[in-house]
Amino acid sequence: MMKLLRSSSNPWRGYAISRVFGALFYSTEVLPSSSSPPFELLHSRIWQIRNPRDSILPVLRQWRVEGGDVKQPELQGFIKRLRGYRRYCHALQISEWMSDEMKHVLRPGDIAVRLDLTSKVHGLEEAERYFDSIPESLKVVPVYGALLYCYAKHNCLEKAESVFEKMKELGFLKVPLCYKTFILKWVNMER
Structure with missing residues (x-):
């Protein structure tokens, strides 16, 4: 049996070793849970809203009420992904929420993205006003x-x-x- 495990042509070799090391490093200690809900939950809530006429803002506000924390890079990631799926209205809502309600300081890149989103959602005149x-x-x-x-x-x-x-x-x-x-x-x- 040991000879088979040592053989480099044995496809089970890596599996056996990983099981041994997995057992060595296994712990029954329960990790303390954080008080805020997991970030993936917010992600799934946002992606459930498909209709561009439906606002994302209630989801974001509810997340904050539940004690969820959202950092600026996470919001920027949402905006980028939503833009990639041509969900411009939702991306613009997050961009506005990021600065208006969360009071994040916008950098020139954030402003440029919002300008583009404003043009796509509300038209060129609104983008010029912005x-x-x-x-x-x-x-x-x-x-x-x-x-x-x-x-x-x-x-x-x-x-x-x-x-x-x-x-x-x-x-x-x-x-x-x-x-x-x-x-x-x-x-x-x-x-």
Whole structure:
């Protein structure tokens, strides 16, 4: 039997060893449970809401009432996944909740994502209003790039040119993505 376990061609070899080590490190000690509900529970609650007309906010508020804690990176992860599934309305709700109710400080990347989501959910005019409300100190490359992308997506060539010129004035055009976005959209509109 031992000879079989030592044989490198034996497919059960790794299994036997893992069972031995598993038994050695097995413990009957009960780990203390945390007072907050597991994070996976919030994740499953959010994913159960499929209809874009249904708000995610009651789920988030209930989570907080139950003592659940949500950190900013977790919320950013939700937003990213929801955007990946084109659930823009729900992603925007989480973005707004993150800053309005949780009082998390938004970074330029968060602002750029919200600008894009606002454009997709509420239209370009609302996105422009949101952009105008952003403090000048936070209007950096990702934010201007998001606005440029919104204009390009909505085929607003004149506004895109204006943002492009503003970015040039501010020295933001060292980022190749801005050129690519602008040029590709301009070429598509000329066709």
